[in-house]
Amino acid sequence: MNPRTRQFYGALGVGRRAVLALALGLGALSALPAPASAQGEKVTVAVLPLSSSAPIFIAHKRGYFSQEGLNAELRSFSAAQQVPVAVTSGDADFGITGLTAGFYNLAAKGTVKIVAAQSREEPGYQLSAYLATKAAYDAGFTTPAQFKGKRVATTTAGSTFHYMFGLLAEKYGFSTKDIQMVPLQDVPKMVAAFKGGQVEGMIAPVTVARQLEAEGSARILGWVGDVTPWQLGALFTSPETIRTRRATVEKFVRAYQRGAADYNNAFNVKDTTGQPGKGPGYDELLAIIAEATKQKPELVAVSLPFIDPQGRLLVDDVVRQTKFWQAEGQVDKALDPLSTVDLSFVNGHLLTQK
Amino acid sequence: MPDTTEAPRPMTRPAPQPAAQAPASASRPVRFRGGGFVAEPRRWAALLAFVIAIAAWEASGRLRLVSPLFLPPPSAILLALQGLVADGSLARNLAASLMRIGVGWTLGTAAGVLVGFAMGIWSIARAIGLPAVSALFPIPKIALLPLFILWLGIGEASKFATIGLGVFFPTVIATYSAVDGVPRNLIRMGQSFNMPWLDVLRKVVLPGAMPGILAGFRISASIALILVVSAEMIGADYGIGAFVLNAGNLMLTDQLLAGVLVLSLLGLAIGTALSLLEKTLLKWR
Amino acid sequence: MELFVRGLSHRYGDLLVLDSIDLDVREGEILVVIGPSGCGKSTLLGILGGIVPHGGEAVRIAGEPPPGCLNPVSFVFQDFSLLPWRSVEDNVGLVLEHQRMPTGERRERVEDCLRRMGLLEFRKALPKQLSGGMRQRVGIARALATRPAILLLDEPLSALDAQTRDLLMEDFLDLWKRDRTTAVYVTHNLNEALRLADRVVVLTRRPGRIRDIVKVGLPREDRAGAAGQAFLAEVHDRLWELIKAEARIADREIVDA
Known part of the structure; x- marks a missing residue:
């Protein structure tokens, strides 16, 4: 039995697993x-x-x-x-x-x-980057503190991105309500909205941030680890x-x-x-x-x-x-x-x- | 059997037996052996099964057989729903989703009916359209969401496009098949009475294709409901789909199921409305 | 009006279905076309009425249409071809809707035709509510509403049971006597042919050629009596001899195919 089928049969086993797998539609697993x-x-x-x-x-x-x-x-x-x-x-x-x-x-x-x-x-570690679109950067959006009043792409409410904006807001004395967060479910859609100029900025994983910067569509404004360790x-x-x-x-x-x-x-x-x-x-x-x-x-x-x-x-x-x-x-x-x-x-x- | 109707020998018939008197003692009554295999309405059965299922569900939660996190009992779902109604978020979410479904479905359906009609009428349109539909229909619209965002942004347009495109292809297929299925002899009849082309289209083809088109509406309306969740993956603050997604992300399963309940009630309402439409438009069937 | 057919051949792809047909349809006659199944009778009728494509100019029409004629050549179809979503009166009215005429006149015409076919009380009924015989009455009323010069009837009674067929045939004859509209009547039923025809065209099996044209030399009103019956029996036998062999072979060919 391959791992996938084993897990499938496991999920069919009585009780809570089956109920959960059915009720929540658990994604495919692989061992x-x-x-x-x-x-x-x-x-x-x-x-x-x-x-x-x-x-x-x-x-x-x-x-x-x-x-x-x-x-x-x-x-x-x-x-x-x-x-x-x-x-x-x-x-x-x-x-x-x-x-x-x-x-x-x-x-x-x-x-x-x-x-x-x-x-x-952690300070000195580049894990998540504050990004501004090229256009927004050219218009003067150059520091993380300026996220106040901006429209940003996130995955979902309750995500780590949401929390990082919360930390940022706390640090610079504004509220998450001052940032217009657009939920887009996943990073590819965030990137699409970012590239299309639908948002002015976002927080992105380092690989994505580096690539967008290399393409010229983004400017890295700083690193979350340096600004708000968590x-x-x-x-x-x-x-x-x-x-x-x-x-x-x-x-x-x-x-x-x-x-x-x-x-x-x-x-x-x-x-x-x-x-x-x-x-x-x-x-x-x-x-x-x-x-x-x-x-x-x-x-x-x-x-x-x-x-x-x-x-x-x-x-x-x-x-x-x-x-x-x-x-x-x-x-x-x-x-x-x-x-x-x-x-x-x-x-x-x-x-x-x- | 000698005593059936053989016209040339009417006199050879034996005198009819007295009706009340049973024939020879070896006879026996003919037993009914048909029955069954007939769909008879049993409304109470469906209702009863439904009630039992709900009761068992509720009981499993009350008796702690199943954690309410895994399967919130109906009462918890209703409570969540009541909360949504009370703070007005249900109305707001519903309004946002209905607007998206309405506009997206209307656009996709209108385009689909037009294209389907063209394919049903003109061979050239059919030759181009059929392979194109076969190639484009199976593309999962969700996979295109990042493209929609690039093309149309994160506003309402990309949400309309998601629903509209999802509705478009099934409508094309339904309309095309329906037009294709209009009996050709009816069209020839119209032509034999010198009916102009447009009249044939309006008075023969369109009403003849209507049952198939309406059946297509039934399917496309369900698709629109399914796709509203996908559409609201794109930067939606409000909407039943956005609400369901958010509840799922936050692991608020009672809210999640409350949203799902609203979606299925919406489906039921749309289905009923379409049945009424069919009843009025297709009285002749 | 009259129809002339000269050297008409017709193919479906490689299949020759009609071969060198020469035929005149004369003013005021009922010309019955009979022949075994698949001999191309209906195709011939379709070509005469311009709804089966035929490249040549083998079919010509001559004469002046009668006053009020809106569609010189009108069909009555085997399957009635009624629009199921239209009521009886709207099915009849359908063929007048695209004609330029005052609404009142249109309504009068429809009503007149319905009355003549005994349909007036069913004017609001839908086709599905009518028997087969009633439906074909609607089909005939619809054709009459255009006041045609030539009626093309494509096995109009073959979808009906025997009694309905006889009844409708009588009614059709009564109706026909008034206008004496030229008619081409396709059937495979010899009794219909003998009851209605001035002349009977016998087609061979595929490809359809004219085997013979038999004149029924007895006025229609004399055909019902005993003397008429005897006379018709002779014509019947003659026609039957003509088509029997053809029908038998055609039957085998269908099995083989």
């Missing part, structure tokens, strides 16, 4: 290659094939999970929204992806809980799993932290001149990420995000995210921000540097 050793306790991980989940890919490939006695199976999804849904439905034990209002709504229903950090926007993504599981399989979660987070440490040793190093350098295992890890994300290593190398070496969270930002979505009316006001995280699996969580 990544099986780990070298298929022994131990089985855990499934829902991931997006993106560099930001690199510690998972590294831990998987280097056998850190199996060394913890876990047989980890990675399931790849195509949209961030599907990852917490997979954890909620029980299709995956762990999920790792960007944090959206949809995630916090599931957290409000008590189906997901954050246990460690994934990538974050906790972009997280590793999470279900409260149920924490309660009943605490040891498993601990093992999983340990293996994940080893992957994160490897990642930082290889990529997050500066040479003597302060320029980014290559640490131990650079080429091997790059190849692992390239394979998992199905991208060329050169492309991966220029768009590596910052990931905390120990999976430590910016706790205050997670709280701020919850409060922001509640203020925007996207998330149930009854949700206690701190109930979305379990800080006991990682030592020494962080606060945003002011």
